[in-house]
Amino acid sequence: MSQITLTVGGRAFPVSCADGEEDHVRRLAALVDGKMAGSSAGDAQNLLFAALILADEVEEARRGAAPSAAPSTPDEADEKRFAQLEALAARLEALAGVLEKAAPKP
Numbered sequence: 001m002s003q004i005t006l007t008v009g010g011r012a013f014p015v016s017c018a019d020g021e022e023d024h025v026r027r028l029a030a031l032v033d034g035k036m037a038g039s040s041a042g043d044a045q046n047l048l049f050a051a052l053i054l055a056d057e058v059e060e061a062r063r064g065a066a067p068s069a070a071p072s073t074p075d076e077a078d079e080k081r082f083a084q085l086e087a088l089a090a091r092l093e094a095l096a097g098v099l100e101k102a103a104p105k106p
Contacts, residue, residue, distance in 0.1 A: 008033045009046060013095060028088065044099040051092050 001016045006029035017025045035050035 008095070009036045009043075009099075011099075013098065015091065032092075044096040047092070047096050047099055 002019050002022050003014060003016055004022050004025065006013050006015050006026065008029050015025065015029075031054060032047070032050045035053045036046050
């Protein structure tokens with residue numbers, strides 16, 4: 001496992017990832033950070049909104065794909081993508097938890 005530091009919403013977060021996946025995870029963080037551009041603060045709510053925007057874009061892209069004649073069963077590549085999305089969702093939830101704990105209380 002590699003340990004890298006991601007900057008999202010102007011804040012640095014240490015993240016573990018598989019060896020060789022560092023650049024990929026950095027690109028994902030850059031996408032999230034780009035969706036947060038213009039936010040006044042890098043809090044958990046803004047992170048949630050950025051994740052929702054990205055999820056919406058993924059869904060739109062899937063809907064734009066040509067429908068197949070018959071529903072297909074997930075293949076090995078699909079299963080890998082599902083696992084990656086679940087891992088990313090878990091990381092986002094953990095990141096949101098860190099942000100919520102670090103956010104100043106009113």
